[in-house]
Amino acid sequence: MVSTISNEKLPELPARSRAWALFLDLDGTLVELVDHPDNIAVDDALRTRLETLSTLLDGAVAVISGRAIDDLDKHLTLPTLAMSGQHGAEWRDSQGQRQIAQAHQKALEAVRHQVQQRVDRDDALYLEDKGASLALHYRHRPEAGDILKGELVSLVNEYPDTLELHQGKFVFEIKGQGYDKGVALERFLASPPFADRCPVFIGDDRTDEDGFRTVNAHQGMAIKVGTGESVAASRLTDPQAVHEWLDQWIALLQRS
Ligand SMILES: [Mg+2]
Structure with a gap:
């Protein structure tokens, strides 16, 4: 992959004078994008990094992903980490309480069948059923x-007040209206331990822009990973640079 961003200068670290909450996308942000969503590489160094940050930030760390929480747990195996899955349609707070959006489930069931039929006709397509949303992966087509x-x-337009379509990197997602990563972030910021903290959000994809807008509205720190247009004010080159930046922040937080 050709990158035009210099990796020499990492964004400034969050000032120690403020209390921060950290929100992180997973794919393309903490781990490299791979050919199949099951094949991402999560190592112990990443798990330790997230646990350490969660401790240093009093539990105010959450992963906000398009993946389902069950899927995130399968890879991260951090069952006490706060999370929002399926672009905000499900969430787990820092107490371990889980909730999932229900309003659009009937409509989703109706389109699920039709999308599955489309996928059955083409081996190169892969449908991921996340429960509250559908992801059609077309990386191989x-x-x-x-x-x-x-x-x-046209499928989603049959449910104009209920469903919406999003396009990511070689993936189309069908999900309930009214949920996005910005909504997920606001929900966390409304209650402890996130409340009254200034948000940092790091993400790489179009759906992360909703999160960046929320962060900007809170005068937080929005960090875009990779190239492409973004409302985020800061950039990191790739997941490796994200790890380096997070490690520098850990060192700063640990300094007495
Ligand atoms: Mg991503």
């Missing part, structure tokens, strides 16, 4: 992106 988009748009 990139040339079909436009056609798939057209098909999914």
Whole structure:
């Protein structure tokens, strides 16, 4: 992958004079994107990094992902870490309480069947059923992106007040309206241990822009990973640079 961002200068670290809450996307942010979502590499160093940050920030660390929480748990195996999955449609607070959005489930069930039929006709497509949202992965059929988009748009348009379609990196997601990473972030910021803290959010994809907007509204720190347009004021090159930046922040927080 060609990157035009210099890795020499990492963004400034969050000032020690303020209390911070940290929100992190997973894929493309903490781990490299891979050909199949099951194949991401989560190592113990990453787990330790997240646990250490959670301790240093009094539990105010959450992963905000398009993945389902069950899927996040399978890879991260950090069952006490706060999380929001499926772009905000499900969440787990720092006490371990889980909730999932229900309002759009009937409509989702109806389109699930039709999308599955489409996927059954093409081995290169992969449908991920997350429970409260659907992800159609087309990494191995990139040339079909436009056609798939057209098909999914007309499918979702049958439920104009209930469902919406999002496009990510070689993935289309069908999800309930009214949920996004910004909504997820606001929900965390409304209650302890996140409340009254200034948010940092690091993400790499289009769906992370909602989170960046929320962070900007709170005068927090929005950090975009990689290239591409963004409302985030800061950049990191890739997951490796994210790890380095987080490690520098840990060192700063540990300094007495
Ligand atoms: Mg991502």
